[in-house]
Amino acid sequence: MSSVDGNLIQDLQARGLIAQMTGDDALESYLADGSRTLYCGFDPTADSLHIGSLVPLLTLKRFQLAGHKPIALVGGATGLIGDPSFKAQERKLNTPDVVASWVGKIRDQVSRFIDFDLPGNGAEVVNNLDWTANLNVLDFLRDVGKHFSVNNMINKESVKQRIDREGAGISFTEFTYMLLQSYDFSELYKRNDCTLQIGGSDQWGNIVGGVDLTRKMHGGHVFGLTLPLVTKSDGTKFGKTESGTIWLDAAKTSPYAFYQFWLNTADADVYKFLRYFTFLSVEEIASIEAEDQAAQGRPQAQGVLAREVTRLIHGEEGLEAAERITHAMFSGSFSDLSEADLEQLALDGLPCTELPEGLEQIPMTSLLTDAGMVKAGREVKDALGRQAVWVNGEAKGAEDNMKAHEVFAADKALYGRFYLVKLGKKKNHLLKRSA
RNA sequence: GCAGGGGUUCCCGAGUGGCCAAAGGGAUCAGACUGUAAAUCUGACGCGAAAGCUUCGGUGGUUCGAAUCCACCCCCCUGCACCA
Known part of the structure; x- marks a missing residue:
């Protein structure tokens, strides 16, 4: 005993x-x-x-x-x-x-x-x-x-x-x-x-x-x-995002999405969440909080929280996958991704869609809406109007809306097959040419 | 069952014959500022690339024209009655 x-x-x-x-x-x-x-x-x-x-x-x-x-x-x-x-x-x-x-x-x-x-x-x-x-x-x-x-x-x-x-x-x-x-x-x-x-x-x-x-x-x-019921400082319901519930099942919420959820925790909640959701001792958490307060700029707490909880739920592998995508998508250095890396991103849970046929007829708005990046074409239109859509790092504008065939031309694909599409700061998607 | 009030776009909530895709707020999305934050400011916010198309509980009607008027129906609320 x-x-x-x-x-x-x-x-x-x-x-x-x-x-x-x-x-x-x-x-x-x-x-x-x-x-x-x-x-x-x-x-x-x-x-x-x-x-x-x-x-x-x-x-x-x-x-x-x-x-x-x-x-x-x-x-x-x-x-x-x-x-x-x-x-x-x-x-x-x-x-x-x-x-x-x-x-x-x-x-x-x-x-x-x-x-x-x-x-x-x-x-x-x-x-x-x-x-x-x-x-x-x-x-x-x-x-x-x-x-x-x-x-x-x-x-x-x-x-x-x-x-x-x-x-x-x-x-x-x-x-x-x-x-x-x-x-x-x-x-x-x-x-x-x-x-x-x-x-x-x-x-x-x-x-x-x-x-x-x-x-x-x-x-x-x-x-x-x-x-206690988990509450958020801003009064909104914990555990829901616009895109839905955060599930524990990797097939329903990818480790990447899961990791991102925790990474986006508000400063006002993050230390409480560390106490709730991790096995770090209260002393360790207190010292993280003290360090964050002393330092300027971005706190480390969200990163710690995301890592700890993702590892707990999805294991070391799930965490690595989540961090791999996060790094690729948010460091801006996707150009040094290898072909295998790109394939891995899709497996890791980066949303991925096959490029449809007949691009000449398809406006960007429908293309990205159908891929599930946004709910309505209007959002794409708005983003295009603000140069907030990037395809393989190249910003696209409103004039590109009817030029999907040029934007996704074969010779612009990474390794002949991949396009990384970014809409706004946080929405990333991988488009693949069909083989 | 009777009397009264009400059902409006994701939510709250204005609108009572054309100027209404429909005020205002919230939520959401995007931009600026930032830290993939908060706060703030800006824009978008029925669908559509556009032309245009489809909405105001439902169905019919009046009208050149309806969310707005009429009829019937459905649902909700508030009293009263019934069950006791």
């Missing part, structure tokens, strides 16, 4: 990672006294987790590093129901086979973060469908449902807007979600001696429900701890 790090809670506190916890000081000494088993649930609401799940995921890992045993629960059952917590509207149910396929993907993703082979506190992944699939309705209502007060449930902050708001409403199905999640906790307590559940702060109601149910059903004293 590995020894436990008694300072875990203090470290989490220093990182700002504790939103609420049950039994305050009791939990801290409970964790310091021995290796405990804890769990966190991840519902399959899509075919991949996104960075919103990163805080709980990494926190599980922090507990493991401190000597505790983490269980990642994939919600094969709860994913069939839908958590109403702080959701404005009832959600559409996904079909069982869809949820089942998502369960598989989420399980694989989650598994990459925690260590299964640690002696004494090796991680586990469980699926709550295992203990609910064959649950008898009458038994459930008698054994579990009886412990819940509807009066209490409708007063939960998490469902208040659904209860109070005219025209919103909540179905009995979603209303029951809390019972299922609570039952999970009591089951894991019984089966795995799991005595702590962690989750986002929106899960507080569900977690407390589980704490109560475990006491009522098994007389067990268990704990709950919630993590």
Whole structure:
């Protein structure tokens, strides 16, 4: 049995990672006294987790590093129901086979973060469908449902807007979600001696429900701890960009795009994010912050954050790929890229499209819109008007709009095949001549 | 079901017969300044390279002409009634 790090809670506190916890000081000494088993649930609401799940995921890992045993629960059952917590509207149910396929993907993703082979506190992944699939309705209502007060449930902050708001409403199905999640906790307590559940702060109601149910059903004293919702200083939602959600799946968000997302973190958020999303010690982060403050110009923090998190999610290889593209695209020295480098960029996740036929007829606006660089031709037109489109380093203007055949002439291609197109400062794209 | 209010371009929100592709704000994109930041300033912002085309909950109608007027329908909100 590995020894436990008694300072875990203090470290989490220093990182700002504790939103609420049950039994305050009791939990801290409970964790310091021995290796405990804890769990966190991840519902399959899509075919991949996104960075919103990163805080709980990494926190599980922090507990493991401190000597505790983490269980990642994939919600094969709860994913069939839908958590109403702080959701404005009832959600559409996904079909069982869809949820089942998502369960598989989420399980694989989650598994990459925690260590299964640690002696004494090796991680586990469980699926709550295992203990609910064959649950008898009458038994459930008698054994579990009886412990819940509807009066209490409708007063939960998490469902208040659904209860109070005219025209919103909540179905009995979603209303029951809390019972299922609570039952999970009591089951894991019984089966795995799991005595702590962690989750986002929106899960507080569900977690407390589980704490109560475990006491009522098994007389067990268990704990709950919630993590803060990640917010940005400018008030916009964390984890979304104009081009969409930042996913953990490399097929949905390339390591390059992922790296760029973190690199673009606002100064006002970056040190907080370093504490949330990296395993650098709070002291290290403080010294980075101090250095940045002392230095003029660009802070180093975003680079550190992007590197650390990208390595964590996509590994050393993913990070190298991301940095390779970033360097090629933003250093302005793409001309010394080799042919193999260019091919690699496409593989690394630089958006890449094949050049269509009949360029004489195709305006640049449609060409670049179709390639997915922008949403409407107007943006290309605007950019052309400001000399903000470059093809292989050469700025193009409005007069080139109908001259795609000249802009993309065969003799202008790098290695006879490639064109690097840059629109504005940040949009890069690779166009390839078909072979 | 009755009475009243409302549904406008990504969002909020003006517009009540032509001057409306539709004020203003937000978001977004691009430019300047920078650090691939923030703040600020500038431009764009239904679609289209253009000519032009398609919008104001839906369908029909009145009119030379409708987001604006009429009819019917759908949806939302606020009261009242019904369920009790």
